Amino acid sequence: MGNCCEILGNFFCGQKNTNIRISLPAVCFVWQIAMVILFGVFIRYDEESDVRKWLEHKHSENITSDIENDFYFRYPSFQDVHVMIFVGFGFLMTFLKRYSFGGVGFNFMIASFGLQWALLMQGWFHSLDPATGKIYIGVESLINADFCCAGSLIAYGALLGKVSPVQMMVVTLFGITLFAVEEFIILTLLHCRDAGGSMVIHAFGGYYGLAISWVLYRPNLHQSKRLNGSVYHSDVFAMIGTLFLWMFWPSFNSAITDHGDGQPRAAINTYIALASSVITTIGISSMSQKKGKLDMVHIQNATLAGGVAMGTAAEFMITPYGSLIVGFCCGIISTFGYLFVTPFLEKYLKLQDTCGIHNLHAVPGMLGGFIGAIVAAAATVEVYGEEGLIRVFDFEGEFADRSVGTQGGFQAAGTCVAVAFGVVGGAAVGLILRLPIWGDPADDNCYDDEVYWEVPEDEETIPPVLEYNNHMIHKHQDISESNFSVEQS
Amino acid sequence: MGNCCEILGNFFCGQKNTNIRISLPAVCFVWQIAMVILFGVFIRYDEESDVRKWLEHKHSENITSDIENDFYFRYPSFQDVHVMIFVGFGFLMTFLKRYSFGGVGFNFMIASFGLQWALLMQGWFHSLDPATGKIYIGVESLINADFCCAGSLIAYGALLGKVSPVQMMVVTLFGITLFAVEEFIILTLLHCRDAGGSMVIHAFGGYYGLAISWVLYRPNLHQSKRLNGSVYHSDVFAMIGTLFLWMFWPSFNSAITDHGDGQPRAAINTYIALASSVITTIGISSMSQKKGKLDMVHIQNATLAGGVAMGTAAEFMITPYGSLIVGFCCGIISTFGYLFVTPFLEKYLKLQDTCGIHNLHAVPGMLGGFIGAIVAAAATVEVYGEEGLIRVFDFEGEFADRSVGTQGGFQAAGTCVAVAFGVVGGAAVGLILRLPIWGDPADDNCYDDEVYWEVPEDEETIPPVLEYNNHMIHKHQDISESNFSVEQS
């Protein structure tokens, strides 16, 4: 921030101004009104959720039962993904001792804001009907919108406690936009498969957040060190997030895969990889600590790495033991990341990564992209069948002649595109965020809910008892009651 | 309570008696035995869950696949609704610093008791087979029973911390009964559509709770003021409730809508409206506080107003931007309610509303009813198609000739019926609850789990350390250990 400060002069004299009473409402209302207008112009129901079109569709396609509606294939998975986005990511970020409101609350804000913009951006790129100029949305659009938000929420993990909500609105706005563009390049132009988003969600989101955090480096962040840690119950809250992410990750990776065999295969592969991650995470965590004690940071995060790394390959015929190996390796890599890489990045690369998204999303996501490339390139007619290869890799239309080797190459290229978009986009957004107008906290004021939230005063718990005690104390020692304003949480 | 006190004389002399050792078990056992008898007389499996009838039904209807069983259309939504009722409502009410047991525990009791009575009451009104005199239940009956409980749980929100569990049993018993009657009038006699229950659940439940609370006005409630607030971690617990309600509201509004297009449409509309509510709630909350700080009360509650207000219109063709506008407005209205209306009601109308259900359920529910009326009245053949209009508004049998304009009028009338039932029924039940036999707490004893729960003593956390400290303190200061019985949560 030093340079910026010198250049912009008196913007920064004295305490930073964290007053967002004008900027936050302004952003909220301007954007929400814009959403109303854009939804009015562009967004309509698709043929599965519009009563007239569904009845016509049933007649024309000779569909005999309403159960054929895509809703019944995808809605349970959608709700699982929805829980991951709001409770999973939200509670995972409650682990700090005094930033739980910000963790779960701003997560809520980012996702609610982002999913609206995602419906538009993804609609323009993927489902704009050129005949009518409208975007037709259904249940799958909702899943994709939630996925799109995940990228920005991952980025929030690196920035947690160091940015203002207005800054997060900016991060989200650009994050969703970049996401839609890279997703279009990777899925449509390069024709990659990435149902669980190792590339488009995790690698992109991870590097996007890391690049922003790198640009926003705070040299004096140690002044907030006292708040950059957990307390006992905040770690238990964070386990709610971890477990809901972990349990529903099979739904995440299978939510938009092929009907029929695709969904169970993706779910099974993810389930197996995640179980394996847990065991190797525990092994490494125990090995690294005095007396073999486990570290909650590892259990909360590295156990999920198997799910991230299966994002691309889960829908392929990676085999159950292949999934087990992926989870095995990623649990180890991710835990090592928390032990050695995050401290290294902070010390030598000036990269402050609050939640360690480098180890949970960036690296496993990138690995997941390459694993997908290898599994795709290794696909054979023997395993998939002729029809199966076409079905799984969507070798139709202009891609009918693509070989699995070529597909593998494009999958690898797609991973690189995702990382490049994350790094370049994040650096650019980081520069925008260095403008001194966003109300971010000072270096000695980070990780503190007091800055953006009305925090309840926790003076007393069972007042009658404490009153008595205080009374006793007053009598004997003449200490003002406030000396005993101990916490009860 | 003044009048009542004078009339009933020495019932009230001295401290209130909160002993419920006889009354609560008596109510539980009498009612549970009554349930066994009534279930024995009336309740049977329907043709989708009875093995003999299902096999006959499949043969007679030429159903080829078990997937046509209604279970597969509705069970995922049922489980989401179930989570909303028990975890959503339950944890939303844990926000008070020392009433979390009562919030989540009595919620559990009310819903478990209520759903049994609801199966009977709704069965008698809606699915009693006159030929056999039996009620046939299936998965949709379970969803409706959960919905029915929601009305009484909303009412509990207004009464939280001020009533005894025995009183809540009475509130639930009458609440379910009134619900079944008003639902019969609104859905069957007036032939309204109200799949997500803006009218029958939220408007009714909200005004029912408010009327009870108004009759039970406690002039000296300020004596419990020290406990009428949150602490840091209780606010985080409440966010669990908020998020599960928010995430699963699309399932709530789509759980009993039409198979096929009806369920995805209701889910999409609700999803969009809720996202919009979050953003406007944050805008108003920030605008209203010094330095733009957000208030957890608003985030926990007003963000849900969009879901309440879409309860009726969600299954109609309200369009995505229509949903966005509904959420937009209701987020604002609800937050303003928390800022200005709740304090006003308490001060001038003597209405103490612990959770602010006026702003989250009563007003958005009533608005939702009128929004539904407008959207119904504005329906056109062009948008719905001939067949679609009949499908969505159920213009069949004796209602085959009803126009959409007439339907809109009946929808509006239904809203008024729901409000009237809530107000009148609540006032009557409130009078019953003023009898001094229910074991409710005194005005200086509200919002305190100590009254009805064995609360663990929180003397020490890591005893060895504290013991050492206490030892030190003893030596130097001669203060008994209990003086330091500080809280640890």
Add this chain to the structure above:
Amino acid sequence: MGNCCEILGNFFCGQKNTNIRISLPAVCFVWQIAMVILFGVFIRYDEESDVRKWLEHKHSENITSDIENDFYFRYPSFQDVHVMIFVGFGFLMTFLKRYSFGGVGFNFMIASFGLQWALLMQGWFHSLDPATGKIYIGVESLINADFCCAGSLIAYGALLGKVSPVQMMVVTLFGITLFAVEEFIILTLLHCRDAGGSMVIHAFGGYYGLAISWVLYRPNLHQSKRLNGSVYHSDVFAMIGTLFLWMFWPSFNSAITDHGDGQPRAAINTYIALASSVITTIGISSMSQKKGKLDMVHIQNATLAGGVAMGTAAEFMITPYGSLIVGFCCGIISTFGYLFVTPFLEKYLKLQDTCGIHNLHAVPGMLGGFIGAIVAAAATVEVYGEEGLIRVFDFEGEFADRSVGTQGGFQAAGTCVAVAFGVVGGAAVGLILRLPIWGDPADDNCYDDEVYWEVPEDEETIPPVLEYNNHMIHKHQDISESNFSVEQS
């Protein structure tokens, strides 16, 4: 532990060694590598999740729609069961004031480890294809693997806080193995029906844990008494576990029942029984305490007894009022167990049961087995229909001539087998666990996360305020700051 100590001599001189830095990683890595190899040799996708086989299967069976894939019948229930295993059991065990990390964290470890071994063990016993020597897994295999873990997690409930994670790995390894064998005997050889596992999961798991705990009796456990209790917020955390178990139990009991009528019937029966349990639990709990106060231990546990006891009978035509009666009785029995039997067992039978699994799983599970036997024996052609009897009890192949009376006898025999396996297997495993190599804690060190976890230091919450206070205190009283290291969460 006394005998063992004498025999093994100097192993035990002085403080117990709880260092697991070598043993835990060793177990994790050896086992995880073994899993990779065994999965590689044995496990393959079944025909519903293998793209080639599914396409062939569709062609050969003339299946027109992908919705016929078993995934769409079972996946929503699978995810509910998954939540019960990881969040339900996990959070139910967070109730201790300083063992929440161990409760939810080791639960996570046990289940992740166990489900892999369960896929193999259950595969070998139930779905090994003799032609290929492979195990073919699908969504139902995942549900069964989760079920299998439940047995070991129940056993963990009895041992909570008194064993090391390495010991729990051993308990799980043998627990899964024993489970697969007894399940094979009960379901395949005796041809019992036990969809929700009253016998194979709850009775087995309960007695398995109790037998282990009995062998591991700690005479001086009272030395850890200060930590064997809850604090306010840990009880609220435990309610998360209770509620997710309670809400999703209908999915647990219906997850692997027959397609079509079987799943809704099992869900309805369980839903009704659970509601009834809650009310009678509250009645007895209130009746047993001074002033009728409720005890959180009962609400957290006994409310679930109805679900346990319906594990076998839920898929039968037990009738709704039959379910209500089962829940009614089991709520009472389970609460009485917590009030009288657990203290009795501890005092006179030297059986220390941390979570009271005797009352929640062992007894209701055994009762559930016998209830299933009675309901099976009472089945009639009139109620089930000819075809229905065959469908529900699977009277096919070599069992085509079995009568319902005989079936009832075999169901009862199956219950005894489950209990016998639990008791004998548990005693044997307990003896293994008495070897002094597992790193278990000393008697005065139980129920303490400090032993196996890096626990955050909770010295201060809002440091500026406390610093000020401490400063004041220093000035006036010359007490070192650490005296006030009071807890904050």
